[in-house]
Each structure stands twice: as structure tokens, then as C-alpha cells.
Amino acid sequence: MQDVIESINSALEAISGVVWGPFLLIPLLLGTGLFLTIRLSGLQFRKLFPALRLALIDRSDEGADHKGDISQFQALTTALAATVGTGNIVGVATAIAIGGPGALFWMWCTGLVGMASKYTEAFLGVRFRTDDAAGEKSGGPQYYLEKGVGGGFGKALALIFAVFAFLASFGIGNMTQGNSIAENVQHSFNVPMWVTGIVLTVMVLVVLIGGIKAIGKVTAGLVPAMIVLYVGGAIYILIANAGQVPAAFVQIFTDAFSGTAATGGFVGSAIMVAIQMGVARGIFSNESGMGSAAIAAASAKTHHPVRQGLVSMTQTFIDTIVVVTFTGLVIITTGTWTGGEDVAATMTGQAFSHGLPGQWGHWIVTLALVLFAYSTILGWAYYGERCVERLVGRGGVMPYRILFGLVVYIGCTIPLAVVWNFADVMNGLMAIPNLIGLLILSGLVVRETRNYLINDPQLRANADEIADFAPTPEHLEAQDPHN
Numbered sequence: 001m002q003d004v005i006e007s008i009n010s011a012l013e014a015i016s017g018v019v020w021g022p023f024l025l026i027p028l029l030l031g032t033g034l035f036l037t038i039r040l041s042g043l044q045f046r047k048l049f050p051a052l053r054l055a056l057i058d059r060s061d062e063g064a065d066h067k068g069d070i071s072q073f074q075a076l077t078t079a080l081a082a083t084v085g086t087g088n089i090v091g092v093a094t095a096i097a098i099g100g101p102g103a104l105f106w107m108w109c110t111g112l113v114g115m116a117s118k119y120t121e122a123f124l125g126v127r128f129r130t131d132d133a134a135g136e137k138s139g140g141p142q143y144y145l146e147k148g149v150g151g152g153f154g155k156a157l158a159l160i161f162a163v164f165a166f167l168a169s170f171g172i173g174n175m176t177q178g179n180s181i182a183e184n185v186q187h188s189f190n191v192p193m194w195v196t197g198i199v200l201t202v203m204v205l206v207v208l209i210g211g212i213k214a215i216g217k218v219t220a221g222l223v224p225a226m227i228v229l230y231v232g233g234a235i236y237i238l239i240a241n242a243g244q245v246p247a248a249f250v251q252i253f254t255d256a257f258s259g260t261a262a263t264g265g266f267v268g269s270a271i272m273v274a275i276q277m278g279v280a281r282g283i284f285s286n287e288s289g290m291g292s293a294a295i296a297a298a299s300a301k302t303h304h305p306v307r308q309g310l311v312s313m314t315q316t317f318i319d320t321i322v323v324v325t326f327t328g329l330v331i332i333t334t335g336t337w338t339g340g341e342d343v344a345a346t347m348t349g350q351a352f353s354h355g356l357p358g359q360w361g362h363w364i365v366t367l368a369l370v371l372f373a374y375s376t377i378l379g380w381a382y383y384g385e386r387c388v389e390r391l392v393g394r395g396g397v398m399p400y401r402i403l404f405g406l407v408v409y410i411g412c413t414i415p416l417a418v419v420w421n422f423a424d425v426m427n428g429l430m431a432i433p434n435l436i437g438l439l440i441l442s443g444l445v446v447r448e449t450r451n452y453l454i455n456d457p458q459l460r461a462n463a464d465e466i467a468d469f470a471p472t473p474e475h476l477e478a479q480d481p482h483n
Contacts, residue, residue, distance in 0.1 A: 005418060008418055009417055009418045009421055013421050016424040016425050019424070019425060019428035020280060020424060020428055022276055024428075025283075026276070026279050026283070028431075028432070029117070029279075029283050029288070029289045029431065029435065030110060030113065030279055030283075032117055032438055032439060033110070033115075033116055033117045033289060035439065036113075036119075036442060037112075037113050039442050039446050040119070040445070040446060040449060043116060044112065044115035044119065044313055044317075045112075047310055047453070047457075048313075048314075050457075050459045051311060051314050052314050052317075053459070054307065054310060054311055054459045055073065055076050055310075055311040055314045056073070056314070059071055059073035060072050060073060060301060061301060061302050061303045061307060061463070062462065063303075063462070063463045064301040064302055067301050067302060068137050068299055068301035068302060069137050069212050069213060069299045069300075070212055070216035070300060070301065071216070071220075071301055072300045072301065072302055072307070072308060072311045073311075074216030074220045075216070075296050075297055075299055075300035075308065075312070076296075076314065076315055077222075077223040077224070078212070078215055078219045078296040078378075078379050079292075079293040080219070080223045080227075080315050080318060080319065080379075081223050081375035081376060082293070082296070082375075082376050082378075082379025083292075083293070083315065083376075083379075084223065084227065084318075084323055084372055084375070084376075085177065087281065087285035088285055088319065088327055088372065089327060089348045091281045091284055091285050092285070092324050092327040092328050092331070093327070093331060093337075093347035094281060094344040095107060095278055095280075095281035096331055096347075097337060097340055097344040098273065098277050098344075099274040099275075099276070099277030099278055100255045101248070101251045101252045101328075101332050101337065102251075102252060102253075102254070102255030102258070102274035102278070103274045103275075104324070104325070104332075105255075105256035105278065106256060106275050106277075106278025106279055106282065107278045107279075107281060107285070107320060107328070108320065108321060108324075108325070109278070109279075110278065110282030110288075111285075111286055111288070111317070111319070111320025111321055111324070112321070114286055114288025114320070115288065115313045117288040117289040117438060118288045118289075118293055118312055118313050118315060118316045119309045119310060119313040120438050120441075120445050121141070121289070121291050121293065121294040121297075121312075121434065122293060122297035122305075122308055122309040122313065123305045123449070124141075124144040124294060124437075124438075124441060124445065125139045125140050125141075125143075125293075125296075125297040125298040125305075126139065126297055126298055126300065126302060126304075126308045126309070127148075127305040127448075128147045129298040132389050133393065133394035133395075134394055136212065136299070137298055137299045138389055138390070139294065139295065139297070139298025139299075139386075140292075140295035140298055140383075140386055140387075141157075141158065141161040141162075141291035141295075141430075141433065142159075142161050142162040142165070142386070142390040143158065143298075144294070144437065144441070145157040145158040145161060145434070148437065148440075148444070149437055149440050149441065154437075157437055158390070160429075160430075160432075161433045161434055162390045163387075164426050164429040164430035165291070165384065165426075166388060166391065167422075168423060168427050168430055169384030169387070170404070171419055171426055171427075172423035173376060173381065173383065173384065174380065174381075174407050174408055175410060175411025175419045176419055176420055176423055177373035177376045177377050177380075178197065178377065178408045178411030179412060179414075180369060181196060181200060181369070181373045181374065181412065182196040182197060182200070182412035182413070184369050184370060185370065187366075188362070188363070193413055194409075194412070194413050196412055197408070197409040197411075197413050198409065200374070200409070200412060201405055201406060201408045201409045203374070204377055204381070204404075205401075205402070205406075207378055208378070208381050208401040208404065208405055209401065212299050212382055215378050215381070215382050218375075218378060219375055219379065222374075223375055225371075226368060226371035226372060227322075227323060229364065229371075230326075230364065230372075231323065231326050233352060233360070233361065233365075234326035234330050234352075236355070237333070237334065237351075238329055238330065241334065244333040245329065245333060248329055251332065252328075252332070255274060256274060256275075256278075284427075285319055285320055285324055286319040289431055289434065289435055289438070290427065290430060290431040290434060291431065291434030292380075292383050293312055295386045295387075296312075296379070296382065296383070297311075297312045303461075303463050303466045304452060304466055304470055305448070306448070306449055306452040306470075309449075310459065327348055330348070330351045330352065330355060331347060331351045334350075334354045334355050335354075336354060348365055349366070352365045353365075377408060384400060384404060385397050385400050385401060385404075388400045448470075451469075451470060452469075452470050455470065456469075
């Protein structure tokens with residue numbers, strides 16, 4: 001049996017190496033982001049501040065209660081819950097350990113162009129959303145690929161995405177996260193992994209039974225708190241090491257174009273390694289272009305797809321430009337980045353322990369990992385159930401929620417080498433049909449975005465004003481998307 005498992009793991013590693021290698025998904029994801037950035041005339045730069053205001057201050061579209069299930073802010077935090085996770089802690093450390101400080105620069109680049117991809121898929125998620133049998137909004141690539149691209153090709157892309165996203169939800173969105181929680185709790189508090197498994201399973205099931213409204217309420221409170229806790233600790237460290245911060249930025253920008261010479265335990269890397277690690281880990285962290293966030297965006301109470309697209313776009317900014325940046329700067333300014341790839345899993349914890357007094361750094365990173373991973377489970381549970389609803393109908397949603405919750409326990413109690421490789425492959429394969437759809441539908445997105453922003457550049461229009469200058473999503477649904 002062990003030989004069979006090892007054979008499966010080897011096969012998955014080989015497939016993952018191709019899918020996430022330098023010749024398939026990485027250039028496709030980065031290239032799509034660049035293409036959309038150009039077509040949308042740098043939308044993520046031009047409208048970042050109005051989008052942040054709408055997302056974090058206004059938080060909702062007044063009078064849009066009948067147009068969705070949760071507020072724009074809750075849709076944002078649900079998507080953030082699924083992306084702000086171990087990739088922001090361990091992923092950043094791995095990128096810097098292998099690619100050097102310059103990898104952080106390429107993570108920023110990936111995040112900035114990825115904001116255009118995130119905007120586009122969220123726009124399409126709202127644009128082509130529908131009502132399921134229970135009256136809840138359902139949308140995402142599993143719908144807009146079929147309705148927007150059209151024909152047999154569009155339907156095939158939609159089904160492929162739904163199948164791979166459903167499978168991915170049990171990997172990167174479930175067992176890997178549960179295992180991360182159980183291992184950290186055992187290490188920090190000596191709690192057996194099976195005990196953590198039982199507690200976590202109950203905590204997940206209690207929320208999932210309530211559906212997206214319960215998930216939205218939990219993530220709306222949990223996500224801001226966990227980001228403030230983690231970033232607050234990082235800010236303290238950077239203030240304490242203020243003299244090292246300018247040098248850290250110089251090193252990041254210098255190494256991004258020159259590579260890093262061997263230092264201490266660090267094995268030197270060339271510029272191509274810095275680029276590859278920065279892009280790969282940046283994509284893993286913010287999931288821009290994978291299509292997952294569009295599923296959460298489709299549930300939002302919003303007057304127009306452009307508004308929710310801009311709100312969802314800020315998710316990538318918060319994830320990569322804010323949280324990832326603080327993680328990277330803490331690792332670089334404390335000098336722990338020279339430990340090498342072998343200690344990447346604990347590198348961020350070491351950096352926080354080195355930078356904060358007593359055991360505070362250790363506790364903050366452990367608590368952050370637990371909260372990040374728990375919120376990721378909730379976010380991905382919703383992604384998975386919407387794909388189940390697309391594949392087998394509303395009747396499959398509740399059985400999926402229960403199964404998903406029970407699988408959390410398995411993740412807390414078994415070795416996960418095979419699961420990690422499985423998750424990487426499923427994540428990559430779900431992104432491919434989505435990226436094809438984003439490229440095909442980019443013309444539609446550009447036209448409707450331009451029309452909306454000409455009339456409401458600061459995103460302050462009310463429902464009546466929007467109805468005067470822009471069709472509602474319901475009207476758009478009746479139009480031919482290929483015009």
C-alpha cells in the first residue's frame with residue numbers, strides 16, 4: 001500500500017511540476033493579468049482609492065438587499081478568508097528562502113497585475129450570476145464560462161472548472177488547512193491532533209450549516225481581526241528595526257534584477273529563480289486568475305458588476321501588497337531569511353520570535369496560522385458548494401457541507417504529502433479554463449466597465465442614478481454577450 005501511495009505522490013509531483021512550471025500556468029496567469037491591465041487601462045491603479053473606500057468604509061450598496069445574499073464587504077472578507085492563509089506566512093518565507101529578497105518584488109508585480117484578473121472574474125461573476133433552487137445567488141466561472149463564452153466550448157470550460165474546483169476544495173481548502181492548525185496547536189499547546197480535529201470539525205460544521213450568510217458574518221468579524229493582529233505584530237517589529245527597513249527595500253529592488261549571492265546558510269539564486277518563486281508564490285497567495293473569488297463576488301448585494309469587481313479587486317491588494325509585504329519585511333529585517341529552504345516552514349515564526357519580546361512572536365504567528373487556516377476552510381467550503389450546486393443541483397449542497405466538515409477531521413490526523421500535491425494540481429487545472437474565459441470575455445468587460453466609470457468615476461452613484469446610465473445585471477443577462 002505504501003508503494004502505491006508513493007507512486008501516486010510521484011505522479012502528482014510530476015504533473016504539478018508541469019502545470020505550475022515556467023511554461024504553462026505561471027506565464028498564462030501573469031500574461032493574462034498583464035493583458036487585462038493594458039485592456040482596462042490600468043484600472044487597478046486609477047480606481048484603487050475609490051475601490052478601497054467602497055470596500056472598507058461604505059461596505060455596502062444602499063438599497064441592494066434584493067440583489068444578493070451578503071454585503072459587498074462580507075463578499076470581500078469571504079474571498080479574503082479563502083486567500084489570506086498559510087501562503088502569506090509560509091509561502092512568503094519559502095519564496096524568499098529560495099529566490100532571495102528579490103522574490104518579494106516579483107510577488108508585488110504578480111499582485112498588481114493580478115488585481116486586473118481579480119476585477120475581471122469578479123465582474124463576470126456578478127454579470128452572469130443566477131438564482132439557485134433555494135433563491136440564493138450562484139455564480140462564478142462555472143456559470144460565466146457557459147453563458148459568456150457560449151456553445152459547447154463554453155459549457156465544457158464551465159464543467160471542467162466546476163469539477164476541478166470541487167476537488168480542490170477538499171485539498172487546499174480543507175485537509176491541508178486542518179493539518180496546519182492541528183500541527184501548530186500540538187506544537188504550541190501540546191494538544192493531540194485528534195482532539196483539535198474534533199473541535200475544528202464541530203466549529204466548521206456549525207458555520208457551514210448556516211450557508212453563505214453565516215459564513216459572511218463570521219468572516220466579516222474574523223478576517224479584519226486576524227489581519228490587524230498579524231500586521232500589528234509586524235509593525236511593532238519594523239518600528240523596532242526601523243534602521244534596517246530602508247536597507248531591506250534596497251535589497252529587495254536590487255536582488256530582483258541581480259539575484260542574491262550566497263549568504264550564511266542561504267544557497268545563492270539567480271534572477272530567474274527570484275522571478276519564478278515570486279510569481280509562483282504570489283499567485284498561490286492571492287489566487288488572482290483562478291476564478292475562486294468570483295464565486296464569493298456573485299453573492300454580493302450590489303447595484304452593478306463594476307462596483308463589486310472593484311471591491312473584489314482590493315482583496316488582492318490587501319493580500320499581497322499589505323499582508324505579504326509585512327511578512328517579507330519582517331523576515332528580511334530580522335535576518336532570518338538566510339536560514340535556507342530547509343527552515344522555510346518555521347522562518348516567519350522565527351522572525352516574529354526574534355523581533356518581539358518574550359513569547360509574543362511565537363504566539364502571534366501560531367494564532368494567526370490557526371485563524372488564517374480556519375477562515376480559509378470556510379471560504380473554500382462555499383466555493384465547493386457552489387460548484388456542487390452547478391454539477392448536481394441544490395440537493396447536493398447540504399450533503400457536501402456535512403462531508404466537507406467531516407473531511408476536516410481526516411486532514412487533522414493524517415500525513416498530507418499526497419494531499420498537498422493533489423491540491424496543487426487541482427488548483428492549477430481549475431485556473432486554466434477560467435483564464436481562457438477571461439481572455440475571451442475581456443472585450444465585454446472593457447466596454448461595460450468604460451461605460452459605467454464614465455458616469456460614476458468615484459463610485460458614489462445611487463441606485464436610481466445607476467439605472468439611468470447603466471443597465472442592471474438583470475438587463476445585461478438578457479443581452480447577447482458576443483455583441
